[in-house]
Amino acid sequence: MTTTTSQSSLHDPKAAGGRAGDKIFSGTALTAGIIILAILAFVALYLVIESLPALTAGEGELSHGKTSFWSYVGPMVVGTILASGVALLIATPVAVGVALFISHYAPKKLSQPIGYVIDLLAAIPSVVYGAWGMTFLGPLLVPLYEWLHEYAGWIPIFGGEPSQTGRTLFTASVVLAVMVLPIITSLCREIFVQTPKLHEEAALALGATRWEMVKMAVFPFARAGIVSAVMLGLGRALGETMAVALVLSPGALQASLISAGNQTIPAEIALNFPEAFGMRQNELIAAGLVLFVITLVVNMIARWIVSRHKEFSGAN
Amino acid sequence: GSNNPTPENTGGEANGGGSLSGTISGGGASSQEAAMTAWIDGFRSVESGATVQYNPVGSGSGREGFLAEQYIFAGSDAAMDAEELEASQQVCGPDGAFHIPGYISPVAVAFNLEGIDSLNLDAETIAGIFAGEITTWNDAAIADQNPDADLPDTPITVVHRADSSGTTENFTDYLAAAAADTWTWGVVEDWPQEIVAENAQGTQGVVGQVTATDGAITYSDASAVGDLGTVAVKVGEEYVPYSAEAAAKAVENSNPVEGAAENDMAVELDRNTTAEGSYPIVLVSYHIYCNEYADQETADLVKAFAEYVVSEDGQSTAEGSAGNAPISDSLRERALESISGIGVQG
Amino acid sequence: MSTMTNTDLENKGRSKLTAGQKPTWTWIACLAGAAVVAAAIMTVIGFNVAGWVITTAIGYVLAMYVTTRVIENGRKATDGLWTNLVVAAFLIALLPLVSVIWTVLSIGLPGLVEQGFLASDMLGITGAVDQQTAAEGTNVLGGVKHALIGSLLITLGATVISVPIGLLTSIYLVEYSRGGAFARAITFFVDVMTGIPSIVAGLFAAGLMMTLVGPGDNVMGFSAVIALSVLMIPVVVRSTEEMLRVVPNELREASYALGVRKWRTILKVVIPTAISGIASGVTLAIARVIGETAPILVTAGVAIQTNWNLFKDWMMSLPVYIYRQMMFPTAPAAPDPSEQRAWGAALLLIIIVMLLNLLARVIAKVFAPKKTGR
Amino acid sequence: MSKRIDAIDLNVYYGKFRAVEDVNINIDPKSVTAFIGPSGCGKTTFLRTLNRMHEVLPGAHVDGKLLLDGDDIYGPGVDPVSVRSMVGMVFQRPNPFPTMSIRENVLAGLKLNGKRISKGDADAVVEKSLRGANLWKEVKDRLDKPGSGLSGGQQQRLCIARTIAVEPEVILMDEPCSALDPISTLAVEDLIAELKEQYTVVIVTHNMQQAARVSDKTAFFNIAGTGKPGKLIEYAETSQIFNNPQEKATEDYVSGRFG
Amino acid sequence: MSKRIDAIDLNVYYGKFRAVEDVNINIDPKSVTAFIGPSGCGKTTFLRTLNRMHEVLPGAHVDGKLLLDGDDIYGPGVDPVSVRSMVGMVFQRPNPFPTMSIRENVLAGLKLNGKRISKGDADAVVEKSLRGANLWKEVKDRLDKPGSGLSGGQQQRLCIARTIAVEPEVILMDEPCSALDPISTLAVEDLIAELKEQYTVVIVTHNMQQAARVSDKTAFFNIAGTGKPGKLIEYAETSQIFNNPQEKATEDYVSGRFG
Ligand SMILES: Nc1ncnc2c1ncn2[C@@H]1O[C@H](COP(=O)(O)OP(=O)(O)OP(=O)(O)O)[C@@H](O)[C@H]1O
Ligand SMILES: Nc1ncnc2c1ncn2[C@@H]1O[C@H](COP(=O)(O)OP(=O)(O)OP(=O)(O)O)[C@@H](O)[C@H]1O
């Protein structure tokens, strides 16, 4: 077989078995990747098939006399994005702050237990968050809503009659914020601690204060990571079912976040699926498909943002 | 006690201290869950070898699961429509499925006003409150009917069900029939979005919300209202508070659904009734069975369970647990006759 | 300065380096001032402790900023401001944690310590029993055995499926793919998968099993296992991928240079080195799914008795148990016993997750690369 | 624009581990001082105490006095930030900020002071610093390109430019040439010779030829064994250290028996 | 147990970038060959092509022939794994497996490949290899302690022991002493002198004294500038390279003008 030498010691016949091992192992790993794509394809296929009737239904075919699927799902899309958006607005600064605290501010001995404690937040089941939001947080926020309405009522989001039960989109957003906080925190923390010491020390050696060092070295390095952490949190917030279903007192779309009203897609599905059949079921699954597409788009945007900043990132 | 409470029982194997064995699964209305838990437990003590399980997935899913052969029987707050009945022939043989009103429960209109346990209201006023037209408790419409009550000027907080619900359907059915001018949204399972109000998930959710909110009002399965004040509804010239008897009476006085089969006990409630002592806001939750099952074992098991549910023993067990209204004797007789027809597909 | 002894070198007067600094007691003054001002504001608009603490905190941060700015300089003031804000962020994040844990502990503890709570299921517990309990004030009967076992079995099943698939996928991503389109596709879709609403995963699993085993039989623990796996796999991939990436390349190269094949290198060098990170990633993934309600409800149904078989009959799980007991009490007229059971189960669930976390830490400790010496 | 440094009984610790023991040294202004010694003897550690960069590492602390023109930089109430803006530092591996352009990198330290500087002044500073670092000609046409796009040697000189832009009094350099090719090394060495006209320069090097070429005085550190603290063995004129060392250890080391 | 190496027109690439150009070199068995040259000239890169470790990096490839006792290791169908078990390698930074004990580290090359050996045989291999790496005495009482608990020099010798345990024919070393203190350096240098009795040894070093001390022949690589490929400039007896180099560049370099 070999052309160079008659009996090359490099062609060890026993090695063939070893090579097969490599092939099998890499093949298995590849298969696992393919399985994931297949599962996702199945999920997508299932969603599409089950929602086709609702998507293609004409006037009068939809349940409860809805005029069109899009006018049904549209307000909920807004509600879903609103709830997750407000949640992120609340959670992101706090989460980044906590991550910074753990990575750069807290005494080294404290930071590990603190990280553990924050991770615990992620471990609390969403039913418990829902129950907590419904029974404890909502009523707690009622005075705040009244205060906001009185003094900031001219801003549309505080415009509506404040809820007497506190079970509003804003409360739901706060609960979501609490739920996504540990996710964002732990990812940001991982990235912050990986900031090259080289760049941190470069900043400090120039006479930078700690905050200036964070601005010069940590944030530029972590920018992409923060974006993807926030996106991960957003994914969680968009898809959260039980907590929102328990906390929110849903209703038609409206600008005010402190009165009852608005609805998110996952909560709508959870609340109505049990009694749904026929077309109603198709509508709900179609709503699920819409949510799926939103997640997809959000992730694409995140990827885009991350890749746009790649060349500036400190990883070299 | 005996597990064969009725002489009509023809299934030979189905008597004696538990000769049956096997598992039957049902699914459907969550309104029946508490009662079903009691029935399952009671049935187990009569037929120790047999297991019944029930998944409270909701009426719609229950009917659908039944038609998809996922459940042997279904619990449903609403009767099957013609289309579903036709589909049931695929599963149940040529005679299809039939309904038994196994669970009857009054729907209370409950409120939280300090010091007031009961209010008299007519259908128009109730509709006005729930439509958001009457907004304070000392509104003339309420005060006129309750001269003795010391009504505060607290705003009324309407709390309705957030989820699709048979209770909502029955309640709006009453409003639409008895106060058609004020309630213009018809019979719905989902509360109309145009009415801005508070809401919560499930019976427990709305009751909890009302209990926590001064001046709130809701409608709910009467068994769950606890210490809340309740409304006596105007029927004819008198005000009738909810009660098991009043609810059972309303069902008894109702008419069979048009064109239903002989043994099908689906009913059309008369919400506008003026019959003395009947309470028209009542929820009837059916048990849906096949006329014919694929094998003898299943048929026997279903028959035994169905008989137990409507038996005096079964109904009182359920009442003790779930607080529903036991069905009247005449209804029971008709039900047992229908059930006795369950057989095996030829 | 003719003879240079060490002490002669030192400037004995004021050091130029410490000139113009604010005194050390500034922060006490600021805090006291802020507290007083806040109390004054509060008495005007109505006193309330929460408002007072918040106003004091804001006042303190502002006062520190302004004082530092005036006495020292803007840079120091900004630095101090951000330090205060970062600490504040941490304290704010602690609030809900403490509140949630306190709520669950205070409501859930009586339920959890109720005699027989862990050892019994709900067989024979009807509304009548609960009503009697409530009326007579006796011990609440019934427990979580069936839900506990169901949860553990289902989660174990999901772990057994997800961890190999997830781990192998991340091995593919880290060790085999060279950043090709396929690897990028997997990474992207794994991200998308993390966003699948849990209820959709449940519906999908129920539908899939329905077509595989037919209606009726598809309601079983295994369907829930599938649903949870869909939710769990992406989390496993994401976390283990990170952990594999941080294994130093020099260890891989050391192994290759010894003539060790790639797959053996991965199994015997890379994975053992990363095992602690992988363990904590897997725990995180378990924690993520063990608390799921909706997907289990629509796949495994509800049960009142213990079922050990994942492949037959319905199964209860802790989150479903919590949800049902809370929202649909066994006795509608006497919901208190159900509520007690629900919160007891919630506390149990949190404890389980905490134990899992601890376990992961122990595993991490035991298997972690030994780092003695330099 | 240059200060003297005096260390008095300085001990440097990493947690409990004493890395450097009892250093006493007087460094003259406007001179180049080289630290040499085997690996692990504490050259880097000691150098980093001179601008309080040592304490950035967790658990690291210092015991003793370090006077900068007579003021103890470890005295109570001294802000490390102000010390560091007087004592600049160039690291072993060039570390320009990757997200900044060349121009921004040079101005990075200056911007910190919060002073508003006009574009004209800024341009002047950039040119002066880059000229000072011998880099102006090579980069003047691409000031807005990222700093990380330069070669290693250019990056290192950019870091020097960044350091001299803030006009410190002392410049510390930790093996500034060890990552560089010979041409860049030459450029940096030439630069050091120029810098000492204005600054006090301290340089760590493991290259004895380099020490001999650039420094006025040389300090030799040594270590008795792993886990033992490093010590200052001998400190004298460079010519004396290389040609006529007083200590046996110094002689062994500079004769090339080790390292 | 030792082989000769012949490179014929070898070009080495990182993706499109040619890092090393047209190397022709013949390395004798049972000798020590040193590679010297300025940073970035491709010493490491070329060394890694000798046991096909280069191609482990994504995009890296090789063009030309590399004969090991006449067999082209880049020939079609050659399994890199069998090449690597013939040509062992020691890295710049000591890298014992952190999860393994000293004993397991030594046996890693055998055990990781799944070979079954009796405990007695294993013990013999461990002792022989550790003795061969001059480490036996220091660690024989703590073979079950983690390898990462050793000092840097000991770790490096452990890595050498691990390499010789698989009985290769050639041993490559990339700056094996650059992370070590002088005492450990001495130990490793002594070891290299012993190893050449049995193995062909190739060592990269940036320390010319070291090259002079340990090697029989020396290869000088150089680079024209950043982005240009590295080239083999001169290859000859070590004494000739240091005392009587033929090329101007070599002379500049070894006379210490650079690096
Ligand atoms: N971050 C650290 N934590 C603990 N010990 C350290 C740390 N950095 C260095 N050391 C120890 O301090 C001692 C001195 O190290 P240092 O880096 O100052 O040596 P050096 O003379 O600069 O060596 P080299 O020439 O290798 O740079 C060594 O024993 C080293 O192990
Ligand atoms: N992984 C890599 N990818 C791309 N280019 C590389 C990589 N590693 C090294 N190079 C380039 O290849 C050339 C040769 O590098 P190499 O590391 O072989 O030099 P060296 O002689 O070993 O230098 P040193 O003395 O610093 O170790 C350099 O230009 C370097 O930038």
Ligand SMILES: [Mg+2]
């Ligand atoms: Mg150093």
Ligand SMILES: [Mg+2]
């Ligand atoms: Mg190299």
Ligand SMILES: O=P([O-])([O-])[O-]
């Ligand atoms: O029984 P419900 O449909 O009202 O939940």
